[in-house]
Amino acid sequence: MxxxxxxxxxxxxxxxxxxxxxxxxxxxxxxxxxxxxxxxxxxxxxxxxxxxxxxxxxxxxxxxxDLSHMGELHVGGPEALAFTRYAVISDPGTLEPGQAQYSMLCTEQGGVIDDLIVYRADDGYLLVCNAGNRDAAVAQLGALLERGDFDARLDDRSDxxxxxxxxxxxxxxxxxxxxxxxxxxxxxxxxxxxxxxxxxxxxxxxxxxxxxxxxxxxxxxxxxxxxxxxxxxxxxxxxxxxxxxxxxTLRLEAGMPLYGNELGRDGNPYEANLGRVVKLDKGEFVGRAALQQVQQAGPRRKLVGLVMRDNAIPRHGYPVRVDGRDSGEVTSGTLSPTLGQKIAMAYLPAEQAELGAEVEVIVRERPFRAEQVKLPFYRRPRPT
Amino acid sequence: MSTYPDDLRYSKEHEWVRVDGETATIGITKYAADELGDIVFVDLPQVGASLEQFGSFGVVESVKAVSDLYAPVSGEVTEVNPALSGQPELLNSDPFGEGWIARLTLADPAQLDELLDADGYAQLTA
CATH class of the missing domain: 3.30.1360.120 (Probable tRNA modification gtpase trme; domain 1)
Known part of the structure; x- marks a missing residue:
C-alpha cells in the first residue's frame, strides 16, 4: 500500500x-x-x-x-492598540477588556499571511496564530514595527x-x-x-x-x-x-477555514466568505487599498460547500468541474463523521458559486456528482 | 512484536494472500489497518477484472488518508467482499477474516515465492 x-x-x-x-x-x-x-x-x-x-x-x-504548538504573540507598549489596528484587518479598537475577535494579518496585496485571534489583554493585545505561520507572523509584525511609526513592542511568548x-x-x-x-x-x-x-x-x-x-x-x-x-x-x-x-474533521464540518487549505497569500478574506472580518472604515491598515478593491469589484472566486451525491470522498486538491470544464479545486474534504455524508469545501469562479447547483469532483480521474450547499455543514444545537 | 497468521503469505506493501486450491483470497494486514486508522471507504475492482501481481487494484481511505492497494498475486477477480461497502470498518476489526477484500483465480502459484512468510513479514513490520 x-x-x-x-x-x-x-x-x-x-x-x-x-x-x-x-x-x-x-x-x-x-x-x-x-x-x-x-x-x-x-x-x-x-x-x-x-x-x-x-x-x-x-x-x-x-x-x-493540546494546542501548545500554536503561537502567542503579545503586543505591548503605549501604542499597542494603534499598532495592532494597523497590522490586522479587523478592528481591535472595538474590543472591550477580556473580549476577543477573529482576525487576519494580510499583505499589502490583500493576501492572507495568517488567520488568528486577537485578545484584549490587561497590558496590550495577544495574537494567537497558527503554529505553521508563527515565523511569518513574527516577521510581518517585526517589519512593521521597525518602521518606527508606533511606540509598541512585540513579545513572542509561544515557547x-x-x-x-x-x-x-x-x-x-x-x-x-x-x-x-x-x-x-x-x-x-x-x-x-x-x-x-x-x-x-x-x-x-x-x-x-x-x-x-x-x-x-x-x-x-x-x-x-x-x-x-x-x-x-x-x-x-x-x-x-x-x-x-x-x-x-471537526473544523471542516463547522465550515471553519484552515490556513494553507482555504486561506493563503494568493487569496483574500472576501473569497473565503470572511469579508465581515475586514473593517475598511477603521482607518489605514496593511492591505486596505487592495482589500477595498476586492470588496468593490467582488472576489473572482468563492469558497463553496459541497455534499457528494455520488459515492466518493473528496480530498484536498481534487479538481472540480462545472458544465464539463475544470473550474476549481477542493480545498478540504472528508467523510463527515457527524452527518455521514461526504463533504468538501472548494473554490469556484464567483459566477459559478450557486446554492443547489451541481458540480463534479474528479476522484482518481473519474467524475462524481456533488451539490453546492450552504456552509457550515454542521451547527451545534443551541440550548433552548 | 505482533505475530501473523502462518497460513498466509505477505507482500512488502502490506497485503496478504491465502491460497485454497486455485482460489486466492486477498486482504490488507493488521499492521496496515492500524497504520491507516479508521477506514471509512473502499474502492474495489469489478468481478472479472484481471489483476497483476504488485499492480494497483483499488483504494482504501481512512479519515485522513487515501491508500492504493496492490495485488499480492496475479489473477482474475471472482468475488469482492460485499460487506465492505457498507462496513469498511471490518478492515480494522478483522483484517484477516471478515475484512477480506477479494477472491481471485490464482494465475501462477510460483508468484507466492516472491512473498514473505509470517516471520518475514513480522520482521518487516517490527
Missing part, C-alpha cells in the same frame, strides 16, 4: 526522534499511546485511538486538545505558553469543577484570568470545533499539571484526549 494524505496523515514519527519540536505535553501524549506525527515542525498527536471516536466525543461530550483546549457540550460542566470562575458570565469570544486546578490561566471561550468549549493558556511549566487534572476530572464527563485528526 502507498498512502497519500493530508499533513495529519503523514507517517508516524519514530519514538525518540530529536529533530522535531515538542510541546510541554509530549511525554503525556506518548504515555497515552498517541500516534505522533510531524506538524508545523512539532511532534503532535494526530490521534490517540480513533479519529472517529475522538470526533464523536467532542460532539457528544468533551474532548481535550513559554501552553494551550490546552477542552471542547464539547460538557466542557463547561467539567471546567466548573476545577475553577472558581463563573463560566455562566463568560460569553463566546470572552476571556478572563482564573485559576484552574491550581494553575494560573487565561480562560477563553473560543475554539475550532464548532462546539462550546474553552482554550486555557498557561505557563508551559504548569501544562502537565493542568492537562492531568483535566484528564482525571474529565472521566466523569466522558472526556477523551483528542488529536489533530479529529480537530481537522
Amino acid at each position: 502507498t498512502t497519500v494524505g493530508d499533513p495529519a496523515g503523514a507517517p508516524a514519527v519514530a519514538p525518540g526522534h530529536t529533530d522535531l519540536l515538542r510541546t510541554p505535553l509530549y511525554d503525556a501524549h506518548v504515555a497515552l499511546g498517541a500516534r505522533m506525527v510531524e506538524f508545523a515542525g512539532y511532534a503532535m498527536p494526530v490521534q490517540y485511538a480513533s479519529i472517529l471516536d475522538e470526533h464523536r466525543t467532542v460532539r457528544g461530550a468533551v474532548g481535550l486538545f 513559554r505558553t501552553a494551550l490546552i483546549a477542552p471542547q464539547g457540550p460538557r466542557a463547561a460542566e467539567l471546567l466548573a469543577t476545577l475553577t472558581d470562575l463563573d463560566l455562566a458570565t463568560l460569553g463566546n469570544y470572552r476571556s478572563a484570568r482564573a485559576t484552574v486546578a491550581g494553575v494560573e490561566c487565561l480562560v477563553a471561550r473560543t475554539g475550532y470545533t464548532g462546539e462550546d468549549g474553552f482554550e486555557l493558556f498557561c505557563d508551559a511549566r504548569h501544562a502537565r499539571r493542568l492537562w492531568d487534572a483535566l484528564l482525571a476530572a474529565g472521566t466523569a464527563y466522558g472526556l477523551k484526549p483528542c488529536g489533530l485528526g479529529a480537530r481537522d
Whole structure:
C-alpha cells in the first residue's frame, strides 16, 4: 500500500526522534499511546485511538486538545492598540477588556499571511496564530514595527505558553469543577484570568470545533499539571484526549477555514466568505487599498460547500468541474463523521458559486456528482 | 512484536494472500489497518477484472488518508467482499477474516515465492 494524505496523515514519527519540536505535553501524549506525527515542525498527536471516536466525543461530550504548538504573540507598549489596528484587518479598537475577535494579518496585496485571534489583554493585545505561520507572523509584525511609526513592542511568548483546549457540550460542566470562575458570565469570544486546578490561566471561550468549549493558556511549566487534572476530572464527563485528526474533521464540518487549505497569500478574506472580518472604515491598515478593491469589484472566486451525491470522498486538491470544464479545486474534504455524508469545501469562479447547483469532483480521474450547499455543514444545537 | 497468521503469505506493501486450491483470497494486514486508522471507504475492482501481481487494484481511505492497494498475486477477480461497502470498518476489526477484500483465480502459484512468510513479514513490520 502507498498512502497519500493530508499533513495529519503523514507517517508516524519514530519514538525518540530529536529533530522535531515538542510541546510541554509530549511525554503525556506518548504515555497515552498517541500516534505522533510531524506538524508545523512539532511532534503532535494526530490521534490517540480513533479519529472517529475522538470526533464523536467532542460532539457528544468533551474532548481535550493540546494546542501548545500554536503561537502567542503579545503586543505591548503605549501604542499597542494603534499598532495592532494597523497590522490586522479587523478592528481591535472595538474590543472591550477580556473580549476577543477573529482576525487576519494580510499583505499589502490583500493576501492572507495568517488567520488568528486577537485578545484584549490587561497590558496590550495577544495574537494567537497558527503554529505553521508563527515565523511569518513574527516577521510581518517585526517589519512593521521597525518602521518606527508606533511606540509598541512585540513579545513572542509561544515557547513559554501552553494551550490546552477542552471542547464539547460538557466542557463547561467539567471546567466548573476545577475553577472558581463563573463560566455562566463568560460569553463566546470572552476571556478572563482564573485559576484552574491550581494553575494560573487565561480562560477563553473560543475554539475550532464548532462546539462550546474553552482554550486555557498557561505557563508551559504548569501544562502537565493542568492537562492531568483535566484528564482525571474529565472521566466523569466522558472526556477523551483528542488529536489533530479529529480537530481537522471537526473544523471542516463547522465550515471553519484552515490556513494553507482555504486561506493563503494568493487569496483574500472576501473569497473565503470572511469579508465581515475586514473593517475598511477603521482607518489605514496593511492591505486596505487592495482589500477595498476586492470588496468593490467582488472576489473572482468563492469558497463553496459541497455534499457528494455520488459515492466518493473528496480530498484536498481534487479538481472540480462545472458544465464539463475544470473550474476549481477542493480545498478540504472528508467523510463527515457527524452527518455521514461526504463533504468538501472548494473554490469556484464567483459566477459559478450557486446554492443547489451541481458540480463534479474528479476522484482518481473519474467524475462524481456533488451539490453546492450552504456552509457550515454542521451547527451545534443551541440550548433552548 | 505482533505475530501473523502462518497460513498466509505477505507482500512488502502490506497485503496478504491465502491460497485454497486455485482460489486466492486477498486482504490488507493488521499492521496496515492500524497504520491507516479508521477506514471509512473502499474502492474495489469489478468481478472479472484481471489483476497483476504488485499492480494497483483499488483504494482504501481512512479519515485522513487515501491508500492504493496492490495485488499480492496475479489473477482474475471472482468475488469482492460485499460487506465492505457498507462496513469498511471490518478492515480494522478483522483484517484477516471478515475484512477480506477479494477472491481471485490464482494465475501462477510460483508468484507466492516472491512473498514473505509470517516471520518475514513480522520482521518487516517490527
